Structures are given as C-alpha cells and as structure tokens.
Amino acid sequence: MAALDQTQVKEGVDQETVDAVREVGTYKYGWDTDIEMEYAPKGVNPDIVRLISGKNEEPEWMTEWRLAAFERWTQIDEPNWAMVSYPKIDFQDQYYYARPKSMEEKPKSLDEVDPKLLATYEKLGIPLKEQMILAGVEGAEDMPAEGRKVAVDAVFDSVSVGTTFQDELMKHGVIFCSISEAIREHPELVKKYLGTVVPVSDNYYATLNSAVFSDGSFVYIPPGVRCPMELSTYFRINAENTGQFERTLIIADKGSYVSYLEGCTAPQRDTAQLHAAVVEIIIEEDAEVKYSTVQNWFPGDENGKGGIYNFVTKRADCRGDRSKVMWTQVETGSAVTWKYPSCILRGDDSQGEFYSIAITNNYQQADTGTKMIHLGKNTKSRIVSKGISAGKAQNTYRGLVSMHPKAKDSRNYTQCDSLLIGDKCGAHTVPYIEVKNNSSRVEHEATTSKVDEDQLFYCRQRGMDEEEAVALVVNGFCKDVLQALPMEFAMEAQQLVAISLEGSVG
Amino acid sequence: MALPEVKQTVTQARLANLVMPDAGCTRAAREDALARVLEMGLPSRRDEYWKYTRPDTLIAPEAPHAAVFHSDEPLLFSDLDRLKIVFVDGVFSPEESDDLTLEGVSIDRIEDICCKDIHWAKELYGVLETRGQTPVQRPLAALNTAFAADGVAIHVTGKPSKPISLIYRHASDSSDAMLHHIVRVESGAEVTILENGPAAARFNKCIEIDIADGGTLHHVRAQGRDHERRAATHMFTRLGRESVYKSFTLTVNGVLTRNEQIVELTGDDAIAQVSGACVGDGDFHHDDTVFITHDAVNCESRQVFKKVLRNGATGVFQGKILVKQGAQKTDGYQISQSLLLDDDSQFLAKPELEIYADDVACSHGSTSGAIDETALFYLRSRGVPTKEATNMLTLAFLAEAVDEIEDAALVEAIVNRLEGWLSRRS
Numbered sequence: 019m020a021a022l023d024q025t026q027v028k029e030g031v032d033q034e035t036v037d038a039v040r041e042v043g044t045y046k047y048g049w050d051t052d053i054e055m056e057y058a059p060k061g062v063n064p065d066i067v068r069l070i071s072g073k074n075e076e077p078e079w080m081t082e083w084r085l086a087a088f089e090r091w092t093q094i095d096e097p098n099w100a101m102v103s104y105p106k107i108d109f110q111d112q113y114y115y116a117r118p119k120s121m122e123e124k125p126k127s128l129d130e131v132d133p134k135l136l137a138t139y140e141k142l143g144i145p146l147k148e149q150m151i152l153a154g155v156e157g158a159e160d161m162p163a164e165g166r167k168v169a170v171d172a173v174f175d176s177v178s179v180g181t182t183f184q185d186e187l188m189k190h191g192v193i194f195c196s197i198s199e200a201i202r203e204h205p206e207l208v209k210k211y212l213g214t215v216v217p218v219s220d221n222y223y224a225t226l227n228s229a230v231f232s233d234g235s236f237v238y239i240p241p242g243v244r245c246p247m248e249l250s251t252y253f254r255i256n257a258e259n260t261g262q263f264e265r266t267l268i269i270a271d272k273g274s275y276v277s278y279l280e281g282c283t284a285p286q287r288d289t290a291q292l293h294a295a296v297v298e299i300i301i302e303e304d305a306e307v308k309y310s311t312v313q314n315w316f317p318g319d320e321n322g323k324g325g326i327y328n329f330v331t332k333r334a335d336c337r338g339d340r341s342k343v344m345w346t347q348v349e350t351g352s353a354v355t356w357k358y359p360s361c362i363l364r365g366d367d368s369q370g371e372f373y374s375i376a377i378t379n380n381y382q383q384a385d386t387g388t389k390m391i392h393l394g395k396n397t398k399s400r401i402v403s404k405g406i407s408a409g410k411a412q413n414t415y416r417g418l419v420s421m422h423p424k425a426k427d428s429r430n431y432t433q434c435d436s437l438l439i440g441d442k443c444g445a446h447t448v449p450y451i452e453v454k455n456n457s458s459r460v461e462h463e464a465t466t467s468k469v470d471e472d473q474l475f476y477c478r479q480r481g482m483d484e485e486e487a488v489a490l491v492v493n494g495f496c497k498d499v500l501q502a503l504p505m506e507f508a509m510e511a512q513q514l515v516a517i518s519l520e521g522s523v524g
Numbered sequence: 525m526a527l528p529e530v531k532q533t534v535t536q537a538r539l540a541n542l543v544m545p546d547a548g549c550t551r552a553a554r555e556d557a558l559a560r561v562l563e564m565g566l567p568s569r570r571d572e573y574w575k576y577t578r579p580d581t582l583i584a585p586e587a588p589h590a591a592v593f594h595s596d597e598p599l600l601f602s603d604l605d606r607l608k609i610v611f612v613d614g615v616f617s618p619e620e621s622d623d624l625t626l627e628g629v630s631i632d633r634i635e636d637i638c639c640k641d642i643h644w645a646k647e648l649y650g651v652l653e654t655r656g657q658t659p660v661q662r663p664l665a666a667l668n669t670a671f672a673a674d675g676v677a678i679h680v681t682g683k684p685s686k687p688i689s690l691i692y693r694h695a696s697d698s699s700d701a702m703l704h705h706i707v708r709v710e711s712g713a714e715v716t717i718l719e720n721g722p723a724a725a726r727f728n729k730c731i732e733i734d735i736a737d738g739g740t741l742h743h744v745r746a747q748g749r750d751h752e753r754r755a756a757t758h759m760f761t762r763l764g765r766e767s768v769y770k771s772f773t774l775t776v777n778g779v780l781t782r783n784e785q786i787v788e789l790t791g792d793d794a795i796a797q798v799s800g801a802c803v804g805d806g807d808f809h810h811d812d813t814v815f816i817t818h819d820a821v822n823c824e825s826r827q828v829f830k831k832v833l834r835n836g837a838t839g840v841f842q843g844k845i846l847v848k849q850g851a852q853k854t855d856g857y858q859i860s861q862s863l864l865l866d867d868d869s870q871f872l873a874k875p876e877l878e879i880y881a882d883d884v885a886c887s888h889g890s891t892s893g894a895i896d897e898t899a900l901f902y903l904r905s906r907g908v909p910t911k912e913a914t915n916m917l918t919l920a921f922l923a924e925a926v927d928e929i930e931d932a933a934l935v936e937a938i939v940n941r942l943e944g945w946l947s948r949r950s
Contacts, residue, residue, distance in 0.1 A: 099572065421892075423867065438882035441849065451873040451890055456864030459893040466879055466886045 045316055045351075048286030051138045051256050055175070056122065058115035060259075064088060067229050070115050070176075074198040074232070077205060087218045087228035096222050100385040101414040101446055102354050104290070104327060112292060114230045116257040117177040135179050138254065139172055142283060167247040168279070169194055173264055175257050176232035183247065192276075193238040194249055197265050200236035207238055211269055215298040215335040215362070223294040223329040223356075227263045231296065234264035239274035239305070248277045253295075255284035255315070255326065261292035268298070270305035272338065277308040282351070284316040287324050290353055294329045303338030303365065308346070315351035320409075322381025325353025332359035336368035339394070343369070349376040349384055358416065360389035363397035363425075370399040378411030378443070387417035387448075392425035392458065401432040407443040414446040421458040428457075434464040531565035534583060538566055541585045542671045548638035553650035557669035560654070564663040573660055576840040576872040577782055577811040582664065582756050587700035587726035590752035590779075599691065600720050600746045600774075600941055604933060606689040607631075609676060613694065613724050614701020616674050620693075628682025629715060634675040634704060645677040648706045652732040652760035656786040660815060665758040665784070668730040672704030679708050680715040680739070687716035692723035694750050699724035705731045709739035709767070716742040716931065722750035722778070729757045737764040737791055744934050746941075747783075748776035751806070756782045765791030765820070772929045773800040774938055775810050776945060782811040789816070789823040789851075799828040799928035803942070804837025804869070805949055811840035812860075818851040818881075827858040830925040832918055834865035844876040845888070851881050858888035863895065863921050865914075915946040 058069050067088050071081040096107075120132035169183035171194065178196030187194050193204060201208050218228045235251040255262050270276055284291065293315065301307050309332075318325025328351075334343040345359040361370030372388040390399035399419070407413040415434045436445035447464045527535075539561070547554055567579040581588050609631065610620035616633055624631040637645040650669045656662060678688060690705070701724035709715060713736075723729070735741055747755060755778060761769050775781055787796045802810045816825045831839035841860040862871035875888045895917050903913035919942060926942075929935050 436877075436879070438879065438884075441852070441882050443882070444878070444880040446879065447875075447877040447888070449873075449875060449890070451875075451892065452870070453862070453864065453872070453892040454870040455867045456869065456894045457867070460891060462873075462875065462888075462890040464875075464877060464888050466877065466884055 045286060047142060047283035047314065048316060050285035051134060053132070053134050053256070054119040055116050055257050056119050057113045057257070057260075060113055061110040062088070062112075062114050062226075062230060066114055070230055070232055073115065074201065076198070076201050079209070080201055083213070083218070084229050087225055088230075090219045091222070091225040091229055094219070094222055094225060100356050100416070101412060101448075102356060102383040102385050104354050104383075107292060107327065109226075111259070113257065113260040114263070115232055116175040116260045118174060121177050121179070131180055135174060138174070138256070139179075139252065142252070142254065169247055169249050171196060171235045171249075171251045173233055173235070173251060173253045175255060175260055175262060178233045178235070187246070190243055190246055191240040192243060192245055193236065195236055197231070197234040197236045197267060200267070204236070204238070207269065208236070208267065211298070211300050212267055213298075215300060215333045216296050216331050221331060224296050224331040227265060227294050227296045227331070231263045231265035234266045234295070236266070237268040237276065237278065239270045239276045241272040241274060243274045245274070245276040248279055250279040250281070253280070253282040255291060255293065258287055259289065259291070261294065264295045266295070266297040268307060268309075269300045270302060270307045272302045273304040275306045278310070280309070280311045281314070283314050284326055286316050286319070290318070290325055290327055292327050292329070295331070297330070297332040297359075299334035299343060301334060301336045301338065301341040301343055304340045305338065306342040307334065308344045309334070309359070310346040312348045313351050313355070317351045317382050318353040318380065320380045322353070325382070326351065327354045328352035328357060330357040332357065333362065334360070334370070335362045336365050336370065339365040339367055341365050341368045344371040344373070345388065346373045347375070349374065349386060352384070353382060355384040355386050357386045358388055360391070361399060362391045362393065363399060364393045366394040367396045368394055369397065372399075372401045372403070374403045375406070376404070376413055377406045378408070378413045380409040380411060382411045384412070385414040385416055387415045389418040390420070390430060391418075392421045392428045392430070395424070395426045395428070397425055397428045399430045401430070401434070403434045405434070405436045405445050407436070407438050407445045408440055410442045412444045412446070414448060415464075416448040418450040418452070419460055419462070420452045421454055421460060423454045426455060426457045430458075430460045432462040436464075436466045438466065527563075527565045531568060534568070535561065535566045537585045538583050538667075544671055545635070545673050549646050550634070550638070550649045554670045557650055557653070557666045560657060560666040561663055561670060564661045564666065566663050566667070573813070573842070575874075576842070577780075577809060581754055581780060582726070582728075582782065587698055587724070588754065589697050590694070590725035590750060590754065591697055592694050593722065593750040595749065597944075601689060601718050601937060604687065604937070606687045606718060607684075608689050608691055610691045610693060611674065611701075611703060611723070613696050613699035614674060614703055614727070616676075617693075626684050626686070626688075628680065628684040628713065629688065630679045630681070631688070632677045634672070634677055634706070637677050642677060642679070644679060644708050645706055648708060648732055648734055649704075652734065652762055653730060653758070655762070655788065656758070656760045662758060662784060662786070664728060664756050665730050665760070668702050668704055668728050668758070672702040672730065675704040675706070677706045678717070679710075680713040681710045683714045687718050689718040692719070692721035692727070694722040694724055694753060697725060700726045702728045703730070707731065707733040707741070709733070709735045709741050711736045712738045714740040716744070719743070719745040720747070722748070722753045723755065725753060727753065727755040727757070729755070731759045733759065733761040733769070735761065735763050735767040735769055738766050739764065740768040741770070742930065743769075743771040744929055745772070746774045746938070747781060748774070748778055751777055751779060753778050754780040758784045758786065761785070761787045761796070763787070763789050763791060763794040763796060766793045767791060768795045770797040770928070770930065771799070772926070773812075774926075774941075775800065775802040777803070777805060777808050778810070779807065780809050782813065784813045785815070787814075787816045787825070789818050789820050789825065792820045793822050794820065795824045797826040797928055799826070799925045800830070801922045801925040801942075802829075802831040802839060803922070803945060804831065804833045804839060806835045806837060809838045809840070811842070813842040815844045816846065816856070818845070818847045818854045818856065820851060822853040823851070824855040825857070826928070827860070828925050828928050829860045830922050831862045831871065832865065832922060833862060833869035833871065836868040838869065839871045841873045841875065841890070843888070844878065845886055847879040847881050847884055847886060849880040852883040854881060854884040854886065856884065856886035860890045861921070862892045863918060864892060865895070865918075918946060919943060
C-alpha cells in the first residue's frame with residue numbers, strides 16, 4: 019500500500035479510517051483455482067452467440083433473441099460520458115465462454131460436483147453443502163442453523179455450479195435456479211419477463227450481455243409468498259482473459275417478498291478483465307424485493323495494473339401499486355465501476371430506495387449511482403450515497419431523479435456524501451434533477467466534509483460539544499447504510515468498510 | 525474528431541449571415557475565435573451541455589421575430605445616479621448615453637481600442653473566452669468574440685463615485701445583436717456595473733472580466749420585459765488574489781434566456797458570488813449555467829439561484845464547482861431551488877461537484893416543490909387572503925437570492941419591481 023503511505027493524510031481523519039482503507043487495498047481473494055477449463059474460441063460473432071446458446075441447450079427463440087441483440091450491438095457505440103478512463107477494450111481479444119471441464123455433464127446434485135470447485139467456494143467462505151451456514155460471519159456457528167439458511171447459486175466463470183436448497187424452496191413454490199435452467203424448464207416465465215426491464219438495446223454493455231450472457235440466476239416468487247430464506251448468488255471469475263456476462267432475472271409476484279444477496283470476487287491478474295452483467299427485477303403489486311451487493315472484484319494492484327472492468331446494468335421495475343424495491347451496495351472492488359442500479363416507480367404508491375457505499379483506492383475508478391424514475395402517483399424514493407476516495411482514485415456519484423407530470427404527490431430525498439483521504443484523489447457528484455409537476459417534492463443534498471446543520475444544532479442543544487455531535491450524526495448516518503444490509507452481509511461489509519468518518523468533519 | 529455533418533451544415537449556415545467587423549488589432553483574436561467555432565461547431569440539442577435547453581433558435585441564420593414590448597413602467601435603476609451607456613439593438617448610442625468620463629474609470633468603445641492603443645484591452649480581448657472553452661465548449665461565446673460589432677472596454681483604476689450602467693434598448697422586431705465588453709479592475713479598485721434592458725430580438729453577449737489582486741467588482745443585471753426576445757449571454761471572470769466578484773441576475777420572462785457564468789479563482793483568498801432570481805410566467809425558458817473553478821488556496825465561492833415558475837415556464841440550472849488539485853481550504857457552496865406554482869411548469873437541474881483536493885468544504889443542495897401549505901395556512905389564519913399570502917411567500921423565496929446583493933438601494937429597486945410584478949400578475 020505504498021500509494022497510501024506516500025499521500026498526505028488530512029489532519030482529523032483518524033487512524034482507524036486510514037487503516038481500514040489500507041486494509042481494503044490488500045485483496046484477500048486474489049488466488050486462483052487450478053482447474054481444467056473448456057473455452058469457446060476467442061472473440062465475439064454470431065457463431066459464438068450460437069455456440070453459447072447451444073451449450074446451454076436453449077430453444078430456438080432464445081438463440082434468435084441473442085442474435086438480434088448481437089446485431090444491434092454491432093451498430094451502437096461504447097458510452098464515453100462516465101468519469102472513467104481506461105485503455106480501449108478489444109472485444110475480440112476475450113473469451114466469452116469458459117467452463118470447468120468437469121461441468122460438461124451437468125452434475126445432478128451437489129455431491130457430483132468437482133471437489134475442486136466446492137473447495138474454491140469453501141475457501142471463499144461460501145460452503146455449498148446444504149444445512150451449512152454462510153461463513154465469514156463471526157459467531158455465526160453458534161447460531162441455530164435453521165434460522166440462518168441462505169440458498170446459494172454459485173456461478174464459476176460462465177456456468178452455474180450448483181444451487182442449494184432448491185427442494186425446500188420448491189415446497190413454497192419459489193423457483194431459484196440458474197438462468198440457463200430456467201430457459202429450459204420455465205420458458206413461459208422467461209419469455210414473458212426477460213428484456214422487459216432492460217431492453218435488448220438499452221445500452222452498449224447490456225446489449226452485449228443480451229447476446230452472450232452465459233449464465234446467472236433466476237428467481238420467481240409466487241403470489242403471497244414470503245421467501246423462507248435469503249437467496250444469494252456468488253460470482254467467481256477464475257479463467258484468464260475471460261469476460262463474465264451473467265444475467266439475473268428476479269420476479270416478485272403479487273404480495274411476495276424476497277431478499278437477495280450478491281457477492282463477487284476474482285483472482286489477482288495483470289491484465290484487466292471484463293464483467294458486464296444485467297440484473298432485471300420485476301415487482302408486482304404489494305411485493306417487495308431487497309437486493310444487496312457486496313462487490314469485491316479484484317481492484318487491480320497498487321500501480322493500477324489489472325483488475326476487473328465492471329460494467330453493470332441493474333434495474334428494478336415496480337410495476338404494481340405499493341410495490342417496493344431496495345438496492346443496497348457496497349462497492350469496494352473493480353478497477354473500473356460503471357453501475358447505476360435504478361428504479362422505475364410505475365405503480366402508484368411504489369417505493370424505491372438506494373443505499374450505497376463506494377470505496378476507491380489506488381488507481382480505482384468508480385462512476386456509480388442510481389436513477390429514480392417516478393411515473394406513478396404518490397411514489398417515494400430515497401438515495402443515500404457515501405463515496406470514499408483514497409490514493410489516486412476517482413469516485414463519482416451520478417444519478418437521476420425524474421418526476422413525470424403524472425407522478426403527483428411524489429417525494430424524493432437524496433443525500434450524497436464524499437470523503438477524500440489524501441490529496442491525489444477525486445470525488446465528484448453529478449446529479450440530474452427533472453421535476454415536471456408541482457405537487458412533488460425533490461430534495462438533493464451533497465456534501466464533502468459536512469454534516470447536516472439542523473442535526474448538529476439539535477445535538478448541541480442537548481448539551482453535546484461540537485465534536486461529539488458531529489461524531490454522533492456522521493456515525494449514525496454511515497451505520498444507516500450498513501444496517502440496510504441483511505445480517506449475512508452486514509458483517510462482511512463492516513469488515514470491508516469499517517471506516518469511521520469521525521474527526522473528518524468540521 | 526471530425527465534426528458531424530449536421531453540425532457543419534448548421535454552423536456554415538449561421539456563419540454565412542455574418543460579417544467579421546474590420547477590427548484592426550483584434551483581428552487575430554477574432555480569426556482565432558472563428559477557427560474555434562469551426563472546430564467545435566455550434567451547439568445542438570444532442571450536446572450534453574445543452575441537454576435541457578434547445579439551442580436551435582439561438583443558432584438559426586436569422587433571428588426569430590420578437591415584438592418590442594411597450595410598457596409605461598420605466599426601466600429598472602432609472603432612479604439611481606449612474607453613468608449611462610446605451611445600446612440600441614446592439615449599437616452604441618452616443619445621443620442617449622452620458623458623457624463617458626468619470627473619475628477612477630476610463631471607458632472606450634471596442635472599435636477604438638486599436639487607434640487609441642489601449643494595451644490592456646488588446647491583450648484581454650478573447651483571452652478569457654478562450655480559457656473558458658475547456659473543459660466545456662462554449663461555441664456561442666467564440667462566435668461572439670469573432671463577430672461582435674460593438675461593446676465597451678472598461679478600465680477601473682480607482683473607486684468611481686457611481687455605478688456604470690449598461691442599458692440595452694430593443695427597437696426593431698428582427699434585430700440580431702452581438703456585444704462584447706471587456707472589463708479590467710486594477711489592484712485595490714472597486715466598481716459596480718449594472719446591466720438592463722431587452723437588447724434585441726436576439727441577443728448574444730459576452731463579457732470578459734479580469735479582476736487584479738485586491739480588486740472588487742459588483743455586477744447586477746436585470747433581464748426581461750420583452751416576452752419574445754431571446755438571449756444567450758456569457759460572462760468570463762478571472763479573479764486574482766484577495767479579489768471579490770459578486771454578480772446577481774434578475775430574469776423576468778423572455779421566451780428564451782441562457783446565461784452562462786464562467787468564474788476562475790486563480791489567486792489565493794478570492795471570493796466569488798454568483799446568484800440569480802428568476803420569475804417565469806407562461807411559455808418561457810430560462811437557463812442558468814454556472815461553472816466555477818477553484819485553482820488557488822483558501823477561496824470562497826457561492827451560488828444561490830431561485831426560480832419561480834408557472835403557466836408552463838421552464839427553469840434550468842446547471843451549476844458546477846470544480847476544485848483543482850492543490851486548491852485546499854476551498855469553501856464552495858451552491859443552492860438551486862425552484863417554486864413551481866402549477867403543474868405545467870418544470871424545473872430541470874444538474875448541480876455538479878468535481879473535487880480533487882481533500883481539505884475542502886463543498887456542498888450543494890437543490891430542491892423543488894410547491895408553496896408550503898403550512899406557511900400558507902398560517903398566513904390565511906392571520907387574515908391574509910390567499911393571493912396575497914402566495915405573493916408574500918413567493919417574494920420571501922426570491923428574497924434569499926436578492927439578498928446576495930450588497931447595495932441596499934439596488935436590493936430595494938429589485939424587490940419593488942418584483943412586488944409590482946407579482947401583484948399585477950396574480
């Protein structure tokens with residue numbers, strides 16, 4: 019962590035914060051698994067698209083859908099508006115499909131899965147054996163296993179290795195499987211919903227993903243069902259020069275509820291790797307989805323070499339009235355992050371929330387934020403974003419809040435805070451606010467080293483000194499974001515973040 | 525990158541209708557500016573910087589017609605003691621203007637700076653505009669530098685006893701005016717510059733202001749009146765050490781207004797304040813675009829913008845604070861607020877922060893909403909009729925921006941005008 023040592027740390031930023039950021043820089047998941055892989059030829063063209071489709075044993079309509087996406091992709095340009103810079107990506111110099119040889123014959127159960135693969139996930143702290151609990155949470159072993167079940171879909175490079183607790187979930191009518199399996203087993207659902215939230219031609223990376231996505235997760239929660247356990251997908255990139263393109267589709271039918279977790283890591287390599295995922299969430303009447311991510315892809319070394327280029331399109335469509343979505347993300351990895359989990363608030367009284375902590379260090383660049391599109395009446399959204407930048411990193415919040423003429427009596431509150439550690443990094447805020455009716459209220463606030471004066475005033479009125487008051491307000495605020503995470507992730511995230519803003523204000 | 529064909533066509537069409545003035549010593553600056561226009565092309569709706577404002581009528585070869593608005597009400601500031609410089613449809617009018625001599629300041633027409641050999645002016649013309657082209661392109665300003673036919677050079681060396689008042693009169697329905705002023709405030713000097721009047725059917729104005737160490741410039745401007753007029757204005761300001769720049773703009777109506785303020789704090793301990801109040805009633809589009817660059821230590825910048833919109837008016841605010849590496853101890857503040865009085869109006873904002881220094885306190889806020897029902901209820905329960913209560917709250921909302929002006933007489937003139945406007949229109 020030479021980069022951080024050399025930079026001048028601003029007076030007032032306490033040691034704990036500096037150490038925590040330093041800690042983030044030491045990547046714990048940089049090892050790779052030595053396993054025999056099977057690759058598709060390098061590059062992307064209609065044949066590769068057909069090959070991926072064939073490997074997944076997809077029906078004709080799906081292959082056509084992919085080919086149409088590929089056709090479209092060749093006609094559009096890479097976006098360049100984000101505040102990130104990286105060498106031009108040669109999309110023909112990548113593998114678009116890589117799977118462990120042992121996965122050629124799809125294992126019928128987890129017992130048949132290559133032990134090497136299982137060991138990989140074990141080492142990452144993601145045991146795939148049922149009845150085992152998600153490790154990495156201190157003290158979790160002592161808790162009753164029953165209450166702490168998490169179903170996991172593990173994706174290794176281009177394929178899903180296995181999905182746990184499928185039988186138990188089935189009893190409740192919940193479908194949780196890999197997307198390739200869903201295309202085969204539940205074509206009617208996939209056909210109805212795939213590409214309806216993120217259309218094929220949405221943007222450059224989403225279009226590429228539509229053409230070449232190899233696997234990902236599929237979730238369907240039937241009407242009125244509260245998913246009995248948390249669902250989780252763990253993405254691992256292992257192969258070199260391979261892009262990972264996963265696709266996740268979550269459907270929460272009327273009155274249902276699900277909490278979904280996503281984790282990701284990759285080995286430490288000198289060359290940058292591409293990850294372009296698409297997540298679509300459909301939320302019907304009275305349903306609620308919580309989507310939490312701890313993104314910990316390899317961020318590159320302290321000289322900015324290697325790392326993952328993370329170009330992700332995530333969007334939730336609150337179609338029904340009173341539907342609700344909550345995005346929570348802790349972004350600590352990736353060399354370049356380009357990610358805007360968004361909410362389309364179509365149903366009346368629907369709600370969208372976005373909580374984000376983005377930490378960048380060394381040469382990392384993150385351009386992340388959200389879009390809140392208010393279409394329905396009385397819709398509410400809340401954005402809380404914390405950006406922490408250290409070393410030579412650039413951290414940008416980019417967001418849109420749009421109140422359409424028909425979104426009467428809607429409400430948005432946005433709060434973006436940035437903290438800079440060292441004088442070589444940057445923190446930026448680029449919000450777009452579009453208000454087209456007068457009964458809605460929109461409030462946007464962004465600060466760098468500043469806390470809400472009213473809250474401070476309140477604390478001081480109650481006899482606290484300024485320092486104490488600042489500590490309380492800021493600390494409470496950051497913890498709010500962490501607390502939005504489900505238990506399983508909160509601990510991991512806290513270990514990753516563990517950053518206190520105390521003393522940095524004033 | 526080569527210019528897209530559409531842009532080339534549009535740009536060429538506009539240039540075909542323009543003649544570069546016989547400019548003597550500013551010729552080189554004008555030729556350079558023309559080269560910049562050709563390289564950048566004129567703005568289009570697809571440009572990120574013009575996302576919320578349609579530039580087509582501003583760049584059309586011919587100025588769209590704009591009827592001269594007749595009103596018995598005298599122009600703003602007419603009660604004040606000031607030095608008047610009058611332009612009619614973008615042409616200096618010696619008859620209507622005062623004698624241009626005043627202690628502490630020298631004023632010349634741009635066309636005279638060569639024959640009178642005014643060094644500072646020759647060296648400033650087009651310079652700040654050029655600096656202001658990065659990181660964001662402002663082709664309309666370059667177009668102005670190249671083709672502006674008139675304007676004044678104001679050299680402030682002391683503390684003039686009264687404000688310098690630039691008055692723009694609109695006389696012809698089809699006038700297409702371009703003015704370019706340059707201002708240099710010397711060390712320790714202080715001046716107030718006033719601007720008002722509708723100017724022309726279409727008005728493109730550029731002011732370059734260079735404030736030396738310890739200099740102070742107050743700028744108060746009122747735009748409006750003629751409902752059909754269009755305006756694109758640019759103010760490029762560079763501040764030296766411990767200098768002060770305070771600018772306020774009142775905009776009332778006008779079918780299209782785009783005001784860009786580009787401020788560069790290059791000396792330590794400088795202060796820049798840019799504020800504006802806007803009242804839009806009807807089919808009016810008003811855009812405030814501000815770009816403040818902090819490139820020195822311990823500087824302060826403030827942006828306060830308030831917009832009241834109704835009957836289909838659109839208010840735009842694009843504000844940016846850029847803190848360069850090393851510009852430590854920066855205090856940057858920005859607030860943009862809109863009051864939407866009905867459902868037909870809209871507020872579009874892009875308040876940005878770009879910060880490369882760690883020891884700074886920068887913040888921005890943006891809000892949009894209707895009149896506060898609780899406050900309205902309170903006033904009504906005290907016997908104030910709804911209309912008056914609404915006007916009071918509207919005025920209170922705008923007052924926060926007007927209060928940024930230091931001179932009490934100017935504040936009063938503007939508040940009176942706003943009160944009159946509100947009571948007539950409600």
